[in-house]
Amino acid sequence: MAAHGxxxxxxxxxxxxxxxxxxxxxxxxxxxxxxVLVGPGDDATVLEGGWVLSTDLSVEDVHFRRDWITDxxxxxxxxxxxxxxxxxxxxxxxxxxxxLAIPPEGGADAQAVHAGILEVARDxxxxxxGGDLSRSPGPLVVDVVVVGRVGEAALRAGAAAGDEVxxxxxxxxxxxxxxxxxxxxxxxxxxxxxxxxxxxxxREAQDLVERGVVRALVxxxxxxxxxxxxxxxxxxxxxxxxxxxxxxAEAARSTLGDAALEAALHGGEDYELCFAAPAGGVKGxxxxxxxxxxxxxxxxxxxxxxxxxxxxxPLTRGGYSHVQGxxx
Amino acid sequence: MAAHGxxxxxxxxxxxxxxxxxxxxxxxxxxxxxxVLVGPGDDATVLEGGWVLSTDLSVEDVHFRRDWITDxxxxxxxxxxxxxxxxxxxxxxxxxxxxLAIPPEGGADAQAVHAGILEVARDxxxxxxGGDLSRSPGPLVVDVVVVGRVGEAALRAGAAAGDEVxxxxxxxxxxxxxxxxxxxxxxxxxxxxxxxxxxxxxREAQDLVERGVVRALVxxxxxxxxxxxxxxxxxxxxxxxxxxxxxxAEAARSTLGDAALEAALHGGEDYELCFAAPAGGVKGxxxxxxxxxxxxxxxxxxxxxxxxxxxxxPLTRGGYSHVQGxxx
Numbered sequence: 001m002a003a004h005g006x007x008x009x010x011x012x013x014x015x016x017x018x019x020x021x022x023x024x025x026x027x028x029x030x031x032x033x034x035x036v037l038v039g040p041g042d043d044a045t046v047l048e049g050g051w052v053l054s055t056d057l058s059v060e061d062v063h064f065r066r067d068w069i070t071d072x073x074x075x076x077x078x079x080x081x082x083x084x085x086x087x088x089x090x091x092x093x094x095x096x097x098x099x100l101a102i103p104p105e106g107g108a109d110a111q112a113v114h115a116g117i118l119e120v121a122r123d124x125x126x127x128x129x130g131g132d133l134s135r136s137p138g139p140l141v142v143d144v145v146v147v148g149r150v151g152e153a154a155l156r157a158g159a160a161a162g163d164e165v166x167x168x169x170x171x172x173x174x175x176x177x178x179x180x181x182x183x184x185x186x187x188x189x190x191x192x193x194x195x196x197x198x199x200x201x202x203r204e205a206q207d208l209v210e211r212g213v214v215r216a217l218v219x220x221x222x223x224x225x226x227x228x229x230x231x232x233x234x235x236x237x238x239x240x241x242x243x244x245x246x247x248x249a250e251a252a253r254s255t256l257g258d259a260a261l262e263a264a265l266h267g268g269e270d271y272e273l274c275f276a277a278p279a280g281g282v283k284g285x286x287x288x289x290x291x292x293x294x295x296x297x298x299x300x301x302x303x304x305x306x307x308x309x310x311x312x313x314p315l316t317r318g319g320y321s322h323v324q325g326x327x328x
Numbered sequence: 329m330a331a332h333g334x335x336x337x338x339x340x341x342x343x344x345x346x347x348x349x350x351x352x353x354x355x356x357x358x359x360x361x362x363x364v365l366v367g368p369g370d371d372a373t374v375l376e377g378g379w380v381l382s383t384d385l386s387v388e389d390v391h392f393r394r395d396w397i398t399d400x401x402x403x404x405x406x407x408x409x410x411x412x413x414x415x416x417x418x419x420x421x422x423x424x425x426x427x428l429a430i431p432p433e434g435g436a437d438a439q440a441v442h443a444g445i446l447e448v449a450r451d452x453x454x455x456x457x458g459g460d461l462s463r464s465p466g467p468l469v470v471d472v473v474v475v476g477r478v479g480e481a482a483l484r485a486g487a488a489a490g491d492e493v494x495x496x497x498x499x500x501x502x503x504x505x506x507x508x509x510x511x512x513x514x515x516x517x518x519x520x521x522x523x524x525x526x527x528x529x530x531r532e533a534q535d536l537v538e539r540g541v542v543r544a545l546v547x548x549x550x551x552x553x554x555x556x557x558x559x560x561x562x563x564x565x566x567x568x569x570x571x572x573x574x575x576x577a578e579a580a581r582s583t584l585g586d587a588a589l590e591a592a593l594h595g596g597e598d599y600e601l602c603f604a605a606p607a608g609g610v611k612g613x614x615x616x617x618x619x620x621x622x623x624x625x626x627x628x629x630x631x632x633x634x635x636x637x638x639x640x641x642p643l644t645r646g647g648y649s650h651v652q653g654x655x656x
Binding site: 021022025030031032033035036039040044045047048049051053054055056057059060061062063094095097098099100101110111114122127128129130131132133134135136137138139141143145147149 | 349350353358359360361363364367368372373375376377379381382383384385387388389390391422423425426427428429438439442450455456457458459460461462463464465466467469471473475477
């Protein structure tokens with residue numbers, strides 16, 4: 001459930017090399033102080049008083065290339081990605097702190113990047129609260145810290161066997177844009193927009209939680225398979241997705257063909273929401289954007305995919321034990 | 329004064345190219361929400377409930393070089409620099425969020441950097457609350473977000489004409505180490521330690537504020553001239569430093585000679601405290617580290633330096649108007 005009297009303090013992460021490293025880095029950490037309501041492992045940290053914090057790093061030539069998008073769009077994208085973590089907690093944005101490492105002349109224009117960040121921040125009611133500036137000897141680096149506030153945070157934990165799994169919007173378009181650029185082609189306007197101008201689902205998350213239908217919530221930054229894996233691990237359940245139900249973006253499908261499903265599952269950076277809801281609790285017309293039931297929660301672990309033959313196969317390491325004591 | 333019923337919401341910054349850019353980036357920003365008690369321009373942001381936030385960026389080949397210090401020391405230094413911003417508010421550390429961009433093989437060891445961060449965090453009672461990880465195509469980048477808590481924050485504003493200006497510890501050793509490395513020499517152990525293992529003055533700041541002697545407080549990250557300039561700008565006063573009183577580190581003086589004063593004034597990264605106190609309010613033996621009166625507060629603007637001839641000359645652009653409306 002979204003409302004928790006005593007939420008889990010540390011949250012189990014799903015599978016993946018980045019998360020293995022994070023698990024190692026967090027290993028051996030002591031008790032969290034009582035004034036920290038949700039610690040590492042959810043989409044954001046929650047502090048006493050309902051303050052919600054998260055930080056999101058965007059690095060040139062890792063997350064974006066400057067010959068793909070403009071400096072304003074680099075800022076826009078970095079801020080939207082960071083704010084999506086507030087959506088994932090159903091939090092109301094308050095502000096951002098912006099750290100920029102700026103390459104020498106000929107590199108990115110700090111004011112343009114900042115303008116892109118401001119544009120998205122203003123759209124969701126957030127102001128600039130601080131930050132840091134540095135030169136960079138190489139890539140442009142943008143680290144956006146988001147600060148939000150929430151009454152009761154929606155968490156990754158809370159899904160139960162029998163729940164339905166839903167997603168907002170359509171998936172795979174941003175990853176399809178990256179695949180086209182990487183192969184020397186130009187994405188069309190819809191794919192390009194998905195990558196350069198993602199919209200954090202702030203309002204939608206609050207709407208869904210207010211309707212009381214959200215048991216567990218995550219945002220889709222790493223692809224549906226990976227992020228549903230976080231929800232499954234944090235909730236201690238199995239998520240079974242149905243391939244035919246996944247709302248792959250039409251522009252991704254018409255460009256990538258069958259590979260578009262792969263982009264939706266593993267591509268990432270859609271910044272849509274994925275949530276578990278009680279069976280029958282969601283009709284699908286609650287929001288002004290598409291809402292699609294993509295699967296079910298069962299007893300077990302990991303994320304599984306049912307394809308045409310109706311047999312579910314594991315998409316993530318379902319048998320892996322994610323309890324903190326198991327961290328190597 | 330440290331205690332403010334209605335603290336300044338946005339804080340005027342002192343002079344310097346970085347601050348000119350920050351002023352431009354913050355230009356045009358709207359009103360801060362009421363739940364934000366101190367906004368951009370002080371050492372940290374203060375939120376309702378006494379939560380204090382700041383972020384500090386450390387970039388390879390800008391802030392450090394990997395042939396100067398170890399990966400553990402890189403983490404140590406980055407965390408100490410960030411935590412020093414909590415000292416500057418007299419806040420109690422609660423946690424850190426750590427964003428790392430890690431170069432490919434042969435670059436820094438993420439776990440060693442993280443171990444250095446943890447070492448300093450634990451020393452001051454802070455835990456890891458979250459973070460982000462990325463590859464880097466070039467430099468190691470460490471962004472440390474610090475989260476603290478305070479009853480009433482010590483601010484940069486509050487100094488009044490007639491106050492004394494004090495600093496903790498000794499100055500210039502870290503900058504002296506950098507100057508030696510940059511000229512191909514090896515700093516001795518004391519200078520090296522000042523650069524690699526700065527100690528954020530968390531306890532000392534709280535002690536001084538509890539004694540009721542702190543009217544305005546800043547930490548020394550950019551050199552005494554620059555940081556006293558922030559205090560002067562935020563307080564709307566002039567700071568007059570006396571060269572002969574500045575506690576230049578002996579190891580810096582014995583290595584750099586007369587240039588050591590320059591390192592103390594403009595070198596930066598000492599992470600000591602500088603504060604304004606009512607005349608006669610501080611004896612100098614309050615802490616277990618040196619406390620030195622370095623000057624006085626007068627009506628006016630900017631930072632001025634008195635040398636042997638007893639005539640004060642401007643160290644910063646004292647006549648510059650730092651009010652928000654003046655931002656170009």
